[in-house]
Amino acid sequence: MDINALFTDEGLRAFTATVRDQHIRDAQQYGQIADIVRSRLEQTPIDGDRWLSKRLRAWKVARQLKAMQKASGEAASKAEALYATYVNEVLELPQRRAVAEAKRLERKSGRQAAVGAAVAGSLNRTVTALHTPQEQPAGTVPQARPTEFVTPDNPWQQWPMAAGDERPPSTINDYFAKGDGQ
Known part of the structure; x- marks a missing residue:
């Protein structure tokens, strides 16, 4: 066998077909041999056998041949998987x-x-x-009148002092003089 032929589509297809066919034939032969061995062992008594001994012995021996049949069937499917994987991973x-x-x-x-x-x-x-008019930005409501700052001349003298020298509540006008910030 030429190893370089395995690296072509036709060469690998021929190799996997040959291997697959061989494993399928082997699996069929193992199955036939398993049936023959099982039936013959079931009919052949050995001294000291009980009523199920022949069948149990035949099943144990034939089970090994059935395992060989199964392994050969899996090997045949693996040969096909080899070709499919080669086509998928290398050729395509x-x-x-x-x-x-x-x-x-x-x-x-x-x-x-x-x-x-x-x-x-x-x-x-x-x-x-940027090109909208600056006098009124889009989406704002115009004010009815401008904001006014109202401050008394002296907030301490505006309200009469209560007993106990309490200070009237503070407002924002107490802290900022009229017209600051304009």
Whole structure:
């Protein structure tokens, strides 16, 4: 067998078909031998046997042949799995990678377009906000009258002092003089 032939599609297909067929034939032979051995041992008494001894002995011996049949069947399926895995992992891999790369580039360009649209929308909102009239910003309610600062000349003399020299409650006007900050 040429080892280099195993690395081609036709060579590996031929090898796995040969191995699969051999294991299937072996499995069939093991099954036939197991049936023959079981039936003959069930009919052959050995001195000192009880009523189920022959059947139990036949089952124990035939069970080993059935295990060989099962192993050969699994080996045949593993030969097919070998070919399928080779095709999937070696022969079709470059094509799958090219398709994945194309999808990745498509997603990337879609993301870039979405980011560009978001930036353009943000800039548009900024320009619109900067060109609105300054006298009344958008979305605000106009005030009926401007804010007034009302402070008495001397807050301590405005209210009469109660018994016990209590101080009247403080207001914001006590701390800021009239007109500060305008």
